[in-house]
Each structure stands twice: as structure tokens, then as C-alpha cells.
Amino acid sequence: MFPQSTVLDPLFWMLLGAIQVLLFAGVNQWAKEHQLGMNWWKWALAGGWWFSFVLTIAGAFTLLGENEGNAGWYFLGFAGTLLVIAGAGLLKVLLVLRDKSQQLA
Amino acid sequence: MVDKKHSEEAAASLSRRNFLKMGGIAAATATVGAAAGAGFVAGRDPDANVGWGRTEAGKDMYFNREPFRVDKAPCLNIAGPIERPEWGDFLFNRVMSMGGSMHKDGWKPNKDWQQIPDPRVREYYSRYPERWPEMLLSFREKVKHDANLEKHRDRFALAWAYSGAFGTGLHSNFPPVPTAHPDEDDFKWVKREPMEFQSPAHASKLVKQMANKFGMSLVGVTKLDPSFVFKNMMRGMPDWGEEIPKHWKNVIIFGVPMNWDPMYAAIGYSTSFDAYYRVKQASGLMAAWLGELGYAARPQFPGADYEAMMVPLAIQAGLGEATRNGILMTPEVGPNIRLAAVFTNLDLEADKPVDLHMGHFCESCKICADSCPSGSISKADKPDTVVRGYKKYGFNQDSCWRFWQQGPSETGLGCRVCIAVCPYTRKNNWIHALVKESDPRDPTGLTRNALLAMQHNFFYYPDAENYHAEWSGGNFASYHQPPEWLRSENYLKVEKTWEYDGNWEGI
Numbered sequence: 001m002f003p004q005s006t007v008l009d010p011l012f013w014m015l016l017g018a019i020q021v022l023l024f025a026g027v028n029q030w031a032k033e034h035q036l037g038m039n040w041w042k043w044a045l046a047g048g049w050w051f052s053f054v055l056t057i058a059g060a061f062t063l064l065g066e067n068e069g070n071a072g073w074y075f076l077g078f079a080g081t082l083l084v085i086a087g088a089g090l091l092k093v094l095l096v097l098r099d100k101s102q103q104l105a
Numbered sequence: 106m107v108d109k110k111h112s113e114e115a116a117a118s119l120s121r122r123n124f125l126k127m128g129g130i131a132a133a134t135a136t137v138g139a140a141a142g143a144g145f146v147a148g149r150d151p152d153a154n155v156g157w158g159r160t161e162a163g164k165d166m167y168f169n170r171e172p173f174r175v176d177k178a179p180c181l182n183i184a185g186p187i188e189r190p191e192w193g194d195f196l197f198n199r200v201m202s203m204g205g206s207m208h209k210d211g212w213k214p215n216k217d218w219q220q221i222p223d224p225r226v227r228e229y230y231s232r233y234p235e236r237w238p239e240m241l242l243s244f245r246e247k248v249k250h251d252a253n254l255e256k257h258r259d260r261f262a263l264a265w266a267y268s269g270a271f272g273t274g275l276h277s278n279f280p281p282v283p284t285a286h287p288d289e290d291d292f293k294w295v296k297r298e299p300m301e302f303q304s305p306a307h308a309s310k311l312v313k314q315m316a317n318k319f320g321m322s323l324v325g326v327t328k329l330d331p332s333f334v335f336k337n338m339m340r341g342m343p344d345w346g347e348e349i350p351k352h353w354k355n356v357i358i359f360g361v362p363m364n365w366d367p368m369y370a371a372i373g374y375s376t377s378f379d380a381y382y383r384v385k386q387a388s389g390l391m392a393a394w395l396g397e398l399g400y401a402a403r404p405q406f407p408g409a410d411y412e413a414m415m416v417p418l419a420i421q422a423g424l425g426e427a428t429r430n431g432i433l434m435t436p437e438v439g440p441n442i443r444l445a446a447v448f449t450n451l452d453l454e455a456d457k458p459v460d461l462h463m464g465h466f467c468e469s470c471k472i473c474a475d476s477c478p479s480g481s482i483s484k485a486d487k488p489d490t491v492v493r494g495y496k497k498y499g500f501n502q503d504s505c506w507r508f509w510q511q512g513p514s515e516t517g518l519g520c521r522v523c524i525a526v527c528p529y530t531r532k533n534n535w536i537h538a539l540v541k542e543s544d545p546r547d548p549t550g551l552t553r554n555a556l557l558a559m560q561h562n563f564f565y566y567p568d569a570e571n572y573h574a575e576w577s578g579g580n581f582a583s584y585h586q587p588p589e590w591l592r593s594e595n596y597l598k599v600e601k602t603w604e605y606d607g608n609w610e611g612i
């Protein structure tokens with residue numbers, strides 16, 4: 001975020017890493033409240049989706065930053081739409097599995 | 106009392122839960138913002154400008170070629186008897202000779218190439234008579250170029266000043282152009298008996314480090330292959346045959362990219378002179394350094410001071426591959442590279458060529474051919490011609506030159522659109538670094554196909570005609586719009602009367 005900066009750049013990445021802990025705690029709380037019954041593969045899928053989403057945004061904005069405006073927006077629109085659909089699908093699966101486990105209980 | 110304690114605990118737990126939930130949302134929002142911000146500045150980061158702008162040690166800007174070394178360059182396919190290039194094959198020889206005939210002898214170019222005074226130029230057009238109309242047109246187009254240029258100085262003043270500054274540096278006499286027999290001239294800086302290296306490998310290792318220290322971004326070593334040495338020409342000698350001096354044993358070949366942002370803004374805002382100046386100086390420094398250690402050296406440098414063809418020698422030294430537009434393509438800077446070399450009698454360990462599958466990419470890409478404003482690059486699916494025994498894509502150097510003469514550079518020299526639009530011409534930021542590392546390692550071609558689909562569908566390329574100057578039917582388009590520091594309206598008292606056609610940040 002702060003290229004060539006001796007202090008700000010490492011601080012930025014440390015802060016961003018710390019924020020991910022807060023993010024995980026928050027998502028965990030939401031998941032508990034909605035009784036999603038998160039296990040290792042559900043976490044892996046959710047984490048993978050989040051990583052891809054963030055990477056897509058970073059990739060699109062990198063293209064914008066290097067003056068590839070068209071490519072940046074198209075990439076965001078294309079990959080972003082696919083990821084939003086995939087994210088909605090993943091949420092649906094998590095909710096369906098919760099309903100099933102509640103029915104079984 | 107117990108109830109109160111319970112309700113306090115419940116309230117605390119609720120507020121902790123709410124804090125975590127809201128904190129999670131805030132963290133997610135901040136992360137998305139940070140990804141966008143970090144991505145944007147990574148794209149803007151001048152540290153992604155591979156080459157002389159970065160530290161010479163800059164480890165991650167170099168591509169590790171070792172896993173891709175091969176004995177034979179995949180792009181140097183022999184399909185007929187090998188012939189050495191002729192004097193007339195070198196465009197600048199023809200152009201300079203015809204210029205001399207016009208100015209000194211009053212010759213006027215006309216439709217009949219057989220009336221060209223210099224028999225060596227005639228020999229070339231006897232082989233390619235279909236190219237003469239393009240060369241003829243170039244003379245007329247240059248007149249038009251010169252007549253229209255001043256009208257556009259307000260717009261291009263800073264770009265032309267930048268180019269002109271390097272042009273002045275480029276035309277200084279260092280290293281000096283040879284003036285005597287190579288057996289004498291190449292030894293003019295030799296100060297002592299040769300100091301022996303521990304081994305050719307030691308010599309190569311040090312020579313490469315020296316090239317970096319002299320400001321070069323990429324360097325390789327190869328044996329001098331006679332098939333790429335011009336016949337019938339030798340600087341400093343009015344007459345020369347086919348002889349190759351015995352002390353021309355090895356080639357140290359190196360290069361730097363042109364400054365990235367002007368290069369992307371080809372034609373009017375770009376220049377080759379910046380990189381030419383740097384590689385020329387480095388060739389002189391390398392020659393002088395070799396002389397200090399007792400070795401002969403023959404620098405080869407731009408604009409036109411060569412006895413051999415640089416691109417195939419660079420391919421043999423493993424700097425990259427040949428591609429559709431005929432330029433050297435490197436993994437670090439694509440075709441955005443300018444080369445110089447030094448021939449020497451120092452024993453060196455040669456590098457091997459590389460196979461990075463660039464040829465496969467070119468087969469389906471064709472972006473340079475579609476963008477070329479003069480239609481000089483072949484659009485064939487596979488290499489479609491044989492030149493001096495090597496299979497390659499057809500390239501019409503005369504129509505390319507015609508376009509140089511009509512394009513919106515101050516000197517009428519250079520275009521560089523095919524370099525700017527090439528998907529390999531990418532800075533060293535994280536997305537391109539990932540791509541350049543994965544594509545050569547992907548045997549399925551999936552990476553290549555995905556990239557090409559993106560290149561063809563997501564990226565904006567101005568129409569080929571739009572790269573032309575207004576005086577020849579275009580709108581001065583460039584692949585990228587010019588950088589802030591080359592826009593005269595940002596610094597000079599000029600009235601902006603133009604719009605830019607080219608890629609920009611899109612925000």
C-alpha cells in the first residue's frame with residue numbers, strides 16, 4: 001500500500017493480518033448464531049472464497065493502477081460476478097446443510 | 106442478586122457477540138478496501154518498472170532461466186541453407202546510402218528501383234521488388250511529416266524534449282565509431298598483456314556483473330555465430346569481404362528496457378533514444394574495461410553501429426525468444442528491450458538458449474499484427490517465411506520504415522506500437538509476475554489460453570489507423586495515455602486542444 005516506505009508498508013500488512021483475526025472471530029460469531037455447524041471443510045471453502053474475492057479485487061485494482069482501465073473493470077465485472085454467484089451458492093449450501101442437520105435432530 | 110449477576114453476564118456476552126459480529130463486518134469492509142488500495146498502488150508502483158530504474162541486485166525482477174535452458178533455441182528453426190546477411194539487408198545501410206545519393210548526387214527516387222545509384226541497395230530490391238513502393242512512399246511521407254510537425258509541438262513539446270535530450274547523448278562519440286582495421290581498432294584500449302581468469306566460467310560470471318554495474322538490466326554470453334555476421338561490411342573499412350576477424354570469439358550481449366510509461370504511450374510520446382543511449386554507453390564501458398584487463402573488444406551499439414544482428418545472438422545467449430514481430434522477447438520485459446553487445450577474444454562460458462513457449466503464445470495472439478499501423482507484421486498462424494535459412498514470421502521492414510517516417514515522432518524515427526501492445530510487455534507487479542512464472546511451466550496451455558482470452562476480450566486496443574498522426578489520417582492514439590510528466594498542458598503555457606485516445610486508469 002505504501003511502496004518504498006520503510007515504516008508504513010510493513011505496518012500496513014501487519015495491520016491487515018491482525019484485521020483478519022477480527023474478521024474470523026466475527027464470522028465465527030455469525031456462523032454460531034445461524035447454527036451453521038462449521039467444520040474444517042466448510043471453513044476451508046469459506047476461507048478459499050474470501051481469499052479469491054480479495055485477490056480479485058486486488059488484481060482488478062492493480063490493472064487500474066497500471067492504466068489498464070478497461071481490463072481492470074472487465075476483470076472485476078467478470079470474475080467478481082462469478083465469485084458473487086459462487087459465494088451465494090456456498091451460503092445456500094451452508095444453510096441447506098444446517099436445515100438438514102436441524103431436521104435430523 | 107444472582108438474577109442480576111446473570112442478566113449482567115448475559116448483557117456482557119451479548120455485547121461481546123455484537124462487537125465480534127460488527128467487528129467482523131468492519132474488518133471485511135476494511136480488507137476489501139485495503140485490497141483495492143494495495144492493488145492500485147501495486148499497479149502504479151515505480152518499483153514495478155523492471156530495469157535500470159531498480160537496484161541492480163533486484164532479485165525478483167529477474168526470471169530464473171535455468172530450468173528452461175535448452176541446447177537449441179526453439180525459435181531458430183532451420184528450413185533451408187543458412188546464408189549470412191548482406192550489407193543491403195540492414196535497413197539503415199540502404200536508407201543512409203539513398204540519403205547520400207539524394208543529397209550529394211542529386212538522385213531523385215522514382216518508381217524504378219533499378220535506377221537506384223548504389224548497386225548494394227539495388228541488390229536488395231532485386232530480391233524484394235514489391236517492397237520498393239513502400240520505401241518510395243516513405244520519402245514523400247517524410248516531407249509531409251516535416252511540413253506538419255510544428256503544428257503539434259504544443260502537445261508533444263515535453264515528449265520530444267525528453268527524446269531529444271537522449272538523442273543528443275546518443276550521438277556523442279562514446280564509444281567511438283571504429284575508424285581502422287579491426288585488428289587495430291579493437292585493440293585500441295588494450296593496456297597490457299591479458300590477465301588470465303581462473304576459468305571461462307569465472308570470466309562469464311564477472312562480465313555479467315560488470316554489465317549490471319554499467320547499468321544493464323539483462324545480460325547473456327554466447328559464442329559468435331558467423332551466420333549472423335553481415336557480409337561485405339566492416340566499420341572503419343571502405344571495402345570488406347566475408348572475412349570475420351579471428352579475435353571475435355565471444356559475444357557479451359546486454360540490454361535495458363525503454364522507460365515504461367513513455368513506451369506505452371507510443372508513438373508520439375515515446376522514444377527509443379533513452380534505452381539506446383544507455384546500452385551504447387554500457388558497450389563503451391564494457392569495451393574499456395576489457396581493454397584494462399588486456400582483451401580486445403568490439404562494441405556493437407545503436408543507432409546503427411553493428412557488424413552482426415543482435416536479436417539472434419541474444420536468443421543464442423538465452424535472453425529470450427524470437428516472436429511474431431521480429432523483436433527479441435524476454436520473460437522480464439517482453440519486447441521492451443534495446444540491445445548492444447561487445448565482441449571479445451576473452452574466453453567465456455556461453456549461456457544456453459531458453460524455451461519458454463513464447464512461440465505458442467504468438468501463434469494465437471496476433472495482437473501486434475492487428476495493431477500495426479502499417480500492416481508490416483504477418484498474421485499467419487505459424488511462421489510463414491524462410492529468411493536466410495531460418496523459419497520466421499514475415500515482416501516487411503520497408504513498410505515499417507515508411508510508417509516511422511510518417512508517424513508523430515519528432516525525428517520520424519521509430520514507432521514501437523508492436524512493443525507497447527504485446528502482452529509480454531508488462532511491468533513486474535504481482536499479477537504479471539504470477540503469470541510469467543506459471544505460463545512457461547504449464548504443459549496444458551490452459552494458462553496461455555485463459556490469458557489470451559483476457560487479452561483479446563478485456564483489454565482496449567486503439568484501432569491500428571488511429572496510431573497515425575492527424576496528417577496521415579489518425580488521432581495520435583497510443584496504447585496507454587501519456588504519463589503526467591510528458592503532458593505539456595501540465596507544465597507549459599499551452600492551450601490544450603486535444604483529447605487522448607488510449608488506456609488510462611479508468612477511475
Ligand code: SF4
Nearest residue numbers: 477505520521522523
Ligand atoms: S514498429 Fe510500428 S510500423 Fe513497425 S512493425 Fe511495429 S507496429 Fe508496425
Ligand code: SF4
Nearest residue numbers: 429467470471473527
Ligand atoms: S503481441 Fe502477441 S503475437 Fe505479437 S509478439 Fe507479442 S505475444 Fe507475439
